[in-house]
Amino acid sequence: MRRILIVEDSGSTRAFVRAVLEAPDFAAPQGGCEVVEASCGFDAMRLLPRDRYDLIITDINMTDINGLELIRFIRRSAHHRQTPLLVISTLRAQQDAERGIALGANVYLPKPFTPEQLRESCAQLLGAPARKSSEPGSRAP
Amino acid sequence: MNEGGGRGDGGARDDFFSEAQELVDGLGRDLLMLDEMLKKGHVEPEIINDVFRGVHTLKGLSGLFGATRMAGLSHQLEDLLDELRLGRIDVDAGVLDLLFRAVSLYARILSSEKGEAEDPVHDVEQLLLALGHVSNRREGEGVGAVAQYELDPGLLGVLTEYEEHRLRANIQQGFALYRIRALFSLATIDTALDTVKANARPHGEIITYLPTGSGGDADSIELEILMASKASLGVLSKAIQTTGVSVEEVQRRALSHSIHATGLPNPPADAGAATPSISLHPAHPREAPPLRGGRSSAPAPLSDTPSLVASNVPSPATGAKTSARPGSGEMSLRSVSQTVRVDIRKLDRLMTIVGELAIVKTAIAKLTDRARSRFVETREFATELGRLNRSFERHLAQMQNGILEVRMVPLGQAFDKLARIVRQISREHSKEVNLVVTGAETEIDKLIVEELSDPLMHMIRNAIDHGIEARDDRLRVGKPVVGTIALNAFQKGNHVVIEVEDDGSGMDPKALTAAAIRRGVVTSDEAKELSQREVFALVFMPGFTTKEVATDLSGRGVGLDIVRTNIAKLGGVVDIMSDVGIGTKMTITLPITLAIINVLLVEIGGNPFAIPLASIEEAIVLDEGALRTIELREVLSVRGVSLPVCRLDRLFGFASADQRRGRSFVVIAQVGDRRMGLIVDELVGQQDIVIKPLGRTLSRVRGFAGATELGDQRVALVLDAAALIEEVLVPGETRFFGTADAGRS
């Protein structure tokens, strides 16, 4: 069972990510998938020390603690220093994305991304092969 | 934080509309504030950033949910806003106009996505073109100022591009930098931080929040807040004043050379390099990390024209049903969202009631146990059970009403959007108009608010088009150049009144009458019979206009007649009064259809009635002995004071009136400074009810404010104390409509 943390201030974006990653398409080959939502950096800081997470997905532009500061915090922490980190942000913030990688994030996925792209990135970071979805150009569930 | 997963497509898409609507509304409000700031000449950078973030979020959202039109627009807008917030382009009226246009277009696109309006393809293209032409770019800002300060070397690496810009901008203005350090408990950090922010903000700008990574554990975290301020350390410390929070100034480095006027410092002394150098350029990653995951078919990384992955999303063509509404090129102000923003206190109250219900439930459970025992005393048991039942009913009723209350929203929701419309229309017509709003907090059912948005918009268009004069005309008659439209809302008894008043040219009754005769709306004979109020009401006749040349507003044929019909559907009326040369006032009177009021239930002539508690002073048993008749009116002596009374069973013509035996009650009603005792047969109890209007057929019947359903399909009429007092105490003005019947069963 994989546990994934999504840190993102837009409610419907979180719902979208959850919908994609918890769908059988993606979750089954992973042996099950639970998506935990954090609406801001502080939420993430509350959640991270208490549980094991296999993957952390974070946006960069958030109020209060921005995604970059969160990444630095995570990479310095004892609990999730090595956890794969996926940064989602718009292409506009190219520089921000670069900084995110410099601080230790593994992969940068620009918004807007398709469900397929999200699945592939996550599967790669989780280490198991992603199953190709049956229809081309699949819609968000 | 953990929302229930596994919702279907409909659920996620509804979320999208709801969130998108909120974002668009927020953008509108922010732009209005920005407008104000621009007029005052001082723009706060935070608000540009807020607008940027709003558009940024909308862009992300629309991309995810396949709203291509919206995503495309957002992309361009975001570019512009980024340039604005980074100080590379100045905000001016022209740019602001484009932003306002964008917000209007967003609303239309949302409607179109929902299938309720046409896809505004053409207008979006126009706006995109205009955005592309925005040109007043500034020169790149000076780099290097940051080096003066003793900041954490990794700092720039964790600042987003925007934060970095704000840091530089503040430094260039010569503000001091401060570090506010505090240990926060993670559980309460949100509120604690809000307090610190609220104290700090008046004194400067907060740049960023940095977890220090020390001094914390799983439950707490130490944060360093970097802030720029004109104030001195003493002032700032005092303002922030919270235990456990320390404030220190960020020291400037000792420089061997002075800073030149260009703001570029000479490089710090290189000998000894104890001072770490801070990278002044955007950080380049030292290796080339994988910037994109997977082997997917995504386009080349980091180009400036991201693909919108259109192939994966459903085309919006299905949403573009032609709207049958008149003027489909213009938008409606209705929200596309079916959600309601709720004041959390209303929810708290509901929770309290649920808590009380739980107590009743426990008591019932205990009673049930007792019932099983052989030694239960029947009468005592029955009393107890009855008491619990009543308590339960009461709480349930409260809960029902509490939930209805959640539907009530402040009128301000509709008014916000109108401010934007006013701005747009007045610019269209080169008139300067100011919208002044009072009473935005007046509450009314959300559905009514939705229905009101469009009629109000038409009324305002009408006021700007036909009412407010052109600049020169206004100057000539000594009016201020800027016209005013006052939007006023208040509650009056069981109604909500909304006034739309302008200081324009007003309406000339003669010109109206002439135009009406010309158009065959009335004959010249009929016209002579019209009262002034009725003459003004002629503008509500279909297709009416006094301007011979149809401007693009009145030419749409969406006249005030539709306004009147829509208001009538809500059970309301609209009136119009005007003074030539001075202005026009349109008044909408609406019943608060879902108004919840606290009433005293009574019985009169065997039928249930309700009297609003707000009109009641007290209720007492009728002492027949204390009644006197003075000048044909019955008067009761209550504690030495005379009180005129009215036997309602007689007034209402109930057959049983004259055979009444047994005691009666007097409900002492007070309205303004008039008091009257209403004599009723029985007092039943106090209750919260939902009052509904009686309908047009019965609107002329005196004495009733509405009716309510008592449960079990029984209906109780709600008395209008003010009307009754006026009817009985002010003789000569009483009008009966029909005669009181002997009553039908």
Add this chain to the structure above:
Amino acid sequence: MAVLAKVRAAKRAAMRAGEAGTRTEYIAFGLAGETYAVPIGQLAEILRPPPITEVPRAPRAVIGVVSVRGRLVTVVDLRVRIRLPPASMDRRSRILLVDNGVEHVGFLVDDVQQVWRLAPEEIEASNVLGGDQAAHVAGIGRPAGFEGNVLILLDLRPLAESA
């Protein structure tokens, strides 16, 4: 709601017979011994009367108000409205709901009968009848098979607009 079921069945039958174009459906009801009828399209609903709350000092024709799924409806005694002698309600009485554009108005009738599909030749419009017929009388219907009797055709809309 047996009557509404009959109404729906009649509509389906008419559509099947493909006669929807030429014939108009009227629903017949009784009032003071006579049979009246209105076009089905004018009716929003037919109800069994719920408890009617009297409204003191209302116009004579108004019996009172009822609550229909939470909305208040004014109930008018159709007998009184068209100047027939009043009578009391019994278990066959029904309320016909008419939409007057702003609200629903209910008309109380003695009973509701069947649906008639009238062809144009079976209808005699009121202007042909001559004289000063009231606005609400739309004409006379003589359906084939309704021996000897006629249907007095009504237009309820003017009655609903100004009860």
